[in-house]
Amino acid sequence: MSPSSRGWLLALAGWTTLAGRPSLAQHDHHHHESPPAAEAPAPAIPDEAVTLAELEARAVEARPLLAAAAARLEAARSEARQAGRLANPALGLKAEELPLESGPSRGKVGLVWSQQLPLAGQLSRSRSWLEAEAGTSEGRLILARAGVQAEVRRAFYRAVSGQRALVQAQQVLALAREAVEVTAQLFNTGAADRPDQLAIEVDAERAELAVAEAEQHLAARRAELATAVGDTALAARPLADTFEDLAPDPIEESWRSGALAAAPELELERRAVVAAAQRVALEKARLGPELGLTAGVLDNRERADGGSRLGGEFFGEALFTLPLWNRNQDGVVAARAELAAAEALERDARLALAARLDAIWNRYRQARAAVEAYRERILPRAEEAHQLYLERYHQMAAAYPQVLLAERRLGELREAYRVALEHYWLARVDLDFPGSAGASSSMGELQEGQRP
Numbered sequence: 308m309s310p311s312s313r314g315w316l317l318a319l320a321g322w323t324t325l326a327g328r329p330s331l332a333q334h335d336h337h338h339h340e341s342p343p344a345a346e347a348p349a350p351a352i353p354d355e356a357v358t359l360a361e362l363e364a365r366a367v368e369a370r371p372l373l374a375a376a377a378a379r380l381e382a383a384r385s386e387a388r389q390a391g392r393l394a395n396p397a398l399g400l401k402a403e404e405l406p407l408e409s410g411p412s413r414g415k416v417g418l419v420w421s422q423q424l425p426l427a428g429q430l431s432r433s434r435s436w437l438e439a440e441a442g443t444s445e446g447r448l449i450l451a452r453a454g455v456q457a458e459v460r461r462a463f464y465r466a467v468s469g470q471r472a473l474v475q476a477q478q479v480l481a482l483a484r485e486a487v488e489v490t491a492q493l494f495n496t497g498a499a500d501r502p503d504q505l506a507i508e509v510d511a512e513r514a515e516l517a518v519a520e521a522e523q524h525l526a527a528r529r530a531e532l533a534t535a536v537g538d539t540a541l542a543a544r545p546l547a548d549t550f551e552d553l554a555p556d557p558i559e560e561s562w563r564s565g566a567l568a569a570a571p572e573l574e575l576e577r578r579a580v581v582a583a584a585q586r587v588a589l590e591k592a593r594l595g596p597e598l599g600l601t602a603g604v605l606d607n608r609e610r611a612d613g614g615s616r617l618g619g620e621f622f623g624e625a626l627f628t629l630p631l632w633n634r635n636q637d638g639v640v641a642a643r644a645e646l647a648a649a650e651a652l653e654r655d656a657r658l659a660l661a662a663r664l665d666a667i668w669n670r671y672r673q674a675r676a677a678v679e680a681y682r683e684r685i686l687p688r689a690e691e692a693h694q695l696y697l698e699r700y701h702q703m704a705a706a707y708p709q710v711l712l713a714e715r716r717l718g719e720l721r722e723a724y725r726v727a728l729e730h731y732w733l734a735r736v737d738l739d740f741p742g743s744a745g746a747s748s749s750m751g752e753l754q755e756g757q758r759p
Contacts, residue, residue, distance in 0.1 A: 356547040359463050362536050366459050369537030373455060376448040383444040387437035391430055396422040401603055415620070417605030427595020436589045439582035446575035450742075453571040455535070457740040461733060462532040467546050468729035469525035475722060476514070476521040483507075483514035550728045553678065554735055562738070563664055570660055572742040576653035583646035590642040593635045599626040660742055667737045674731040681724040689717045 367373060398420050405414035490507040494500070533541040567573065602623035609617050693713040700709070 356545045358547045359460065359549075362463055362532070363456055363459050365538055366455050366536045367452070370455050371537065372451055373448070376444070376451045380441065380444040380448050383437065383441035387434055387441050390437045391434035393430070394423055396420055401605065403605070413608050413610075415605040415607050415609075417603055417620075419601065419603035421599065421601040424598040424600065425595075426598055427592050429589075429592045429595060429597075432585070432589040432592040436582065436585040439578070439585040442578040443575065443582050446571070446578040450571040450575050453740055453742070457736055458535045459532070460736045460739075462528070462535040463546065464550075464729060464732040464736070466525065466528040466532045467548050467550060467732075468725060469521070469528040470546055470548065471550070471725050472722075473518070473521040473525050475718075475725070476518045479718070480511075480514040480518050483511040487511045550725075550732065553675070553731070556675070557738070559668060562668070566664055566741045567657065567660065570742040573653070573656055573660060576649070576656045580646070580649045580653050583642070583649040587639065587642040587646050590635055590638040593638065594630050596627045596629065599628075600624075601626075664741055667734075667741050671731075671734040671738045674727065674734040677727040678724070678731045681720065681727055686717075686720055686724060689713075689720050693717050 398418065401415075401417055401419040403415040405416075486507050490504050494504045529541070533539050600623070602621070605620045605622065607617040607620050611617060696709050696713045
């Protein structure tokens with residue numbers, strides 16, 4: 308075998324990493340025709356493709372975590388409404404001076420009514436505190452929604468990337484099978500020997516394994532997406548591939564100020580501070596007295612000197628509790644300590660988020676720069692180099708193995724571009740939900756109704 312033929316076959320062994328290679332038969336029988344360039348256009352979005360918006364809407368309906376958070380919010384609001392209501396009055400019978408022995412009828416029998424009235428605004432303070440606690444439950448729901456939305460987006464972008472990887476692996480397999488057919492033809496004509504044919508067949512087998520691996524990888528990512536959405540029976544419809552549509556680049560200062568102002572985790576901490584402050588006001592109000600009212604009507608069976616019964620009598624009393632022995636001192640101290648703790652946690656969460664913003668912004672800028680570099684400089688140059696090799700090949704100035712090697716390099720760069728796009732969109736999720744990492748890690752605490 309000539310060195311040029313052997314080099315050509317060795318180049319064929321690199322086909323298992325190519326995508327979009329023109330047909331070998333076209334080059335063997337139509338050397339003077341220009342084969343198509345190795346281009347990899349963005350996948351079109353089929354009509355039945357599942358969009359990210361659909362999955363996010365489904366997650367809001369299907370995720371049990373959000374349903375539990377919404378139920379706890381309704382429970383907290385109901386408790387707040389209940390706290391503002393007066394205690395029920397007491398109604399009973401009262402008997403006085405009834406004789407134990409038989410004799411003239413005497414004594415008093417009647418109805419008695421009593422009511423406890425908290426003073427110093429205790430009821431309103433109690434309601435305000437529980438309303439503030441309901442606000443923290445609402446903050447947990449907001450945080451849970453943000454965490455679920457970020458989780459769905461991450462899983463969606465990973466699945467879309469896996470979908471692209473499978474398409475590329477299938478393209479490589481098609482090229483490898485074509486290489487096997489051409490090598491068999493060369494072997495039959497004596498232009499290739501048995502080791503060359505075996506090497507190409509091995510590469511084709513590896514390409515088939517790569518497709519199976521890509522299918523399993525995509526299935527695993529789709530399972531993660533179904534879990535994030537809360538629908539394990541998610542249909543195996545293709546996902547809408549919008550990887551090429553990069554989101555507008557935000558202004559750093561505006562993004563930072565907006566993240567600190569609207570981060571769900573910080574909003575939850577702020578609501579916790581408000582609830583703690585209302586608890587302090589409630590504990591102070593409990594120092595106030597309570598008014599106990601008692602009234603009733605009795606039938607006095609005693610007889611006056613003239614022999615007539617005295618008849619009905621009215622009685623009433625009002626009692627005030629005096630804060631002498633129990634002034635709720637420790638209750639106020641405990642509430643103030645909880646307020647100090649809530650304020651400290653709010654400051655700590657703000658500092659942690661501010662520190663995380665630097666890493667999020669730098670990672671996003673690096674990911675976007677990588678995508679732009681591949682899209683604007685690296686891939687265009689690689690495609691131009693491939694096209695130049697094709698032109699030189701048709702001018703008999705270059706061997707076709709050089710064309711194959713250029714295509715192999717172009718395929719490797721397109722794979723790197725796919726990975727860069729995945730990293731960009733994952734970084735974009737962090738940019739849109741800078742506190743989503745904390746939300747995701749606190750899912751267990753949210754399920755228990757606790758603040759992270």
